Amino acid sequence: MYVIVQILQGCTAGNIIKDCDLSMSPRLLFGFCIALTLCLLMLHYFVSSRSIIELVGSCVDKGCFDLQVGEKFQPVIQTFVDATRFDGKINTKSKPQLGYLNFYVASSKLPGRLSWIKCNCAYIGSDTIICDEAFLRSFSSSVNFTRDSIYGKDADKIWEDVRRTLSKVNDDTSTNLAAWIIGHEIGHAVLHEASSSLRRIAMTREMENAADSYYLDRALAAKDPKAADKVSWALNQFIFQAVSLAYDNGKARIAASVDDVHDPWLLRAMALGQRIVDKSRNPADDFYKSLGQSISVEPTGSGVGSFCEFQNIREKAAKKQEQRLEEQPD
Ligand SMILES: [Zn+2]
Numbered sequence: 468m469y470v471i472v473q474i475l476q477g478c479t480a481g482n483i484i485k486d487c488d489l490s491m492s493p494r495l496l497f498g499f500c501i502a503l504t505l506c507l508l509m510l511h512y513f514v515s516s517r518s519i520i521e522l523v524g525s526c527v528d529k530g531c532f533d534l535q536v537g538e539k540f541q542p543v544i545q546t547f548v549d550a551t552r553f554d555g556k557i558n559t560k561s562k563p564q565l566g567y568l569n570f571y572v573a574s575s576k577l578p579g580r581l582s583w584i585k586c587n588c589a590y591i592g593s594d595t596i597i598c599d600e601a602f603l604r605s606f607s608s609s610v611n612f613t614r615d616s617i618y619g620k621d622a623d624k625i626w627e628d629v630r631r632t633l634s635k636v637n638d639d640t641s642t643n644l645a646a647w648i649i650g651h652e653i654g655h656a657v658l659h660e661a662s663s664s665l666r667r668i669a670m671t672r673e674m675e676n677a678a679d680s681y682y683l684d685r686a687l688a689a690k691d692p693k694a695a696d697k698v699s700w701a702l703n704q705f706i707f708q709a710v711s712l713a714y715d716n717g718k719a720r721i722a723a724s725v726d727d728v729h730d731p732w733l734l735r736a737m738a739l740g741q742r743i744v745d746k747s748r749n750p751a752d753d754f755y756k757s758l759g760q761s762i763s764v765e766p767t768g769s770g771v772g773s774f775c776e777f778q779n780i781r782e783k784a785a786k787k788q789e790q791r792l793e794e795q796p797d
Pocket residue numbers: 651655670675678729
């Protein structure tokens with residue numbers, strides 16, 4: 468290190484001993500320490516980026532991911548990478564590629580450092596997003612339209628008539644909700660390149676809001692003229708179910724998000740709904756604001772504020788409906 472300092476001071480290898488002033492000024496030492504720290508940080512960043520890529524790559528080899536499911540999301544992903552550095556560069560089929568947006572869906576429990584990605588999607592840095600398959604599967608029927616929930620147990624005939632319509636509604640809602648999660652993570656990849664949930668490089672709340680805004684701006688800019696209606700519909704389905712299930716004694720009481728950085732999904736859905744209203748022809752509509760007054764985040768609140776609990780939402784809703792039907796007089 469001493470020799471390096473001397474070289475920085477203008478000494479050459481040949482005259483270090485003879486001509487150079489070998490005393491090190493405190494300022495120079497300070498500057499050198501800063502430079503060394505920066506070098507070490509960059510080295511750490513480089514090595515940990517590499518190891519994430521290698522980790523995911525070996526997982527691709529071992530079959531941790533369902534590459535076909537990943538591929539199915541290509542059209543959704545495309546909406547969110549148009550005109551970005553990932554345009555035309557989506558990789559869902561092979562090991563992570565440099566400069567590509569790499570997207571994978573786990574087919575089973577992920578190993579080692581990836582194992583925390585449960586019931587979620589995450590941007591793990593190095594242009595790579597991983598989703599848990601169980602989480603995406605929960606969107607395959609994200610609203611609670613089942614025969615029993617609407618007409619009771621003996622309603623085969625009526626049910627058959629409307630089944631088709633409801634299943635289309637289910638599909639639309641699921642697709643739009645899944646697009647939210649994926650669009651949000653792509654927002655992190657595009658806007659917050661250096662961040663990583665895997666390396667615990669913290670996302671701030673501002674970054675989280677920016678990722679949600681990224682999703683919404685692009686979802687609404689889609690060519691479909693009814694895009695705003697469809698997104699609102701999907702968000703409202705989620706909001707209504709979550710609120711009605713968490714409603715207890717005058718308020719919907721929900722739990723905070725597990726990571727403490729994101730707001731609970733329910734509040735995020737409402738914030739997005741409000742933004743759509745703000746952009747609409749009737750910006751004075753204060754539906755979400757007044758609904759917000761009936762919601763409180765409490766430690767003992769219901770977990771329905773989280774998408775992770777989607778499965779629970781459906782089960783809880785079915786139970787509630789069952790009770791309602793039993794209580795009905797014949
Ligand atoms: Zn996020």
